[in-house]
Amino acid sequence: MKKLLVLLLISSLMLTSGCWDSREIEQRLFVTAIAVDINEEVQEGNVNRLIVTYKYPNINTIGKNSDGGHINFTLSVPASGISQASTAFMGEAPFPFYFKHLKVIIFSKELLEHEELVRHILDELNRSPQINKRARIAVTEGKARDVLKVTAGQEYRTEGGIYQVLRSNKFTNRFTVKSLTDLITDFDVAGVTIVPRISIVSGKFVVSGGCILKNYKFLAWVDQNHNRAINIMNGIIGLENIDTIYNGTLLSYAVTRGYSRKKVTFDDGITVRFDIKLQGYLQGYNISQKNQVYDEKTLEDIENNIEEELEKKILETRKFLDEIGAPLFGVGEHMSKFHPKVWKQVKDNWQEMMPEVKFQLNIDVNIRRTGLTK
């Protein structure tokens, strides 16, 4: 009797699927990028104020049995929120969407003019257990959906070209990589942040420079030179070129690594000392018999020249940031951590105080290698 019961129980296992609601992997659409635009044709009282665009790879083109169709698909729909769009898509998409592989989120500048919409979107993204919090953020001047449509034909890998570019600052300093968590943390800590700018140039996407956001709103664009200065001040130093004019000819210096440290003193107002140390090699100068760099004095001279050039650029950037009222050098965050008592007194009118804060730049450029020639 007992044996029969056991046998019955075991055989019943064959009838159970093992999953509550099993879903095959090819019956899911993996959203890799989302673009959010403002819906211009929206009527008064309609909540669908956004146009949300999803990009997802065509799983059938992956692997040996590729049928050679489109590599990526894009879908756009007016919606009130990012996840809400996925139900709106159910009319056209064959399978449900899945967000765990979301890599890139692109906002349009127009959208960033509306603080309440940005706050809503960020909260929705942050709240969802589905969304990968390391998805990279970028901002575009035109329509965000156009960026996704442009890249749809351009990419040959499912990971996505935009993501590969936006992934890290290891190879460039022309923009500041920002993940969803970074963005939210920046707003929490400083209320101001910088996000890479993505634009379409002759049918291809280009990431360069950044977009400054303040209190969940668009503030200003910055070009790649300003962005580089901001990165260096914050210690984000990847492979980078610095061009300077030395003895009347162009000289390029390649940065390989470096760091930036802050120290705040309060003797006479607030003074911030930045210790910036860069290491790199001489990349190119001028080929001729007399313009040789192979002696200590010349190298030192070149180093000083680069230091001056860098200092000039940083001070320019600082002036620009003070004018638009965006304290992006991380001084406030540094003070809140290392000088909490002073920070408590100044944090409420930090922005007005920012132009009065003295900067003491202590830049140290090292040429470690000069290449194969003298």
Add this chain to the structure above:
Amino acid sequence: MKKNETISNLQIRNLLITTVIGVGILALPNQMVTILDNDGWIPIILGGLLVIPFAVMLDRVYKLYPDKNIYQIGREVYGKLIFNIFMIIILMYFVIQDAYVARIFAEVVKAYLLETTPTEIIIITILLVSAYLARCEIQVLGRVATLVYIILITLVGFLVLISLPDADPTNMLPVFNADFKKLPSAITGALFSYAGYEVVFIAYSSSDDKNNILKYIIRGLLVVIGIYLIVFVITLSLFGIDQIKRELWPTIAIANEVDLPGYFLENLEGIVLALWVVVVYSTLGPLLFAASRIFLNIFTTKSHDFIVLLLIPIIYVISILPVNVVEVYEKLGKVLNYFIAVSIIGIPAILFIGALVKKRRSKA
């Protein structure tokens, strides 16, 4: 035969660690940061150290009455009726604690893994699996705890490993800058994360070396403090205080913060939760075991294994009472906190004082 009925002190230590660490570890960083900002690690340490005196008291009680278990001691000190009332309170505590753990477990699993599975199914499944463990004898629990202890260490190690690349240790700063008037309420909050250590006192009488047991219990508590601290430090250095204040379960959110190369290996919560499920299992099992053991001693039934099955429906009903996750924490959690206070602090102290007075009198 005799050897098989006892468990080693090391097993008791592991039983303590795996029982205490369960669902509390997920929300602890959030709760501490909400009250004390960056200084949330202070109440974690103090709360843990505060438990030690009560563990010492219970140990003294056992030393005063060697070769007796807690029920016999209690009856001798306070008489059958009064002590049974105590026991019923503790029984209710274990049952509610079980329901609370099962419900939060279900909420987390539903949020991260099984989005469409009904909460009820998740609760029933985990309760039935735990019941299987709880029906065994204490030696089996000890062995399971030793096994799970390794998994727990792996889990913590894994969390540290995946959070290292993006962690910013300066997020810990500033230290000693919080409003220390809130420290007492933070310590009480932290104290509840150490609930469950009482299970060792049901295992106490089965120990094979009763002289050294206290040492192992204190070591176990120190390990728990250590694990809580590690989790607090990595979550804080990864998220910063503002984001932690927002996160319901910062400890699991760590898994959402990882950038892995490649495309399809992205769902790290899966790995973290898989390990964590086992840790919760080893919390529910011993709690259920303790509840059924107390039930057995109140009503003097023969064996405890059918009582486990009797308790399951009660636990299930309590666990589905709260409508949403906010009610779980705010209502069920509040009720539970009173029981924890009585069970962690009240009962050991009362038993200790009673036993001490009784012994003095009988000597005089």
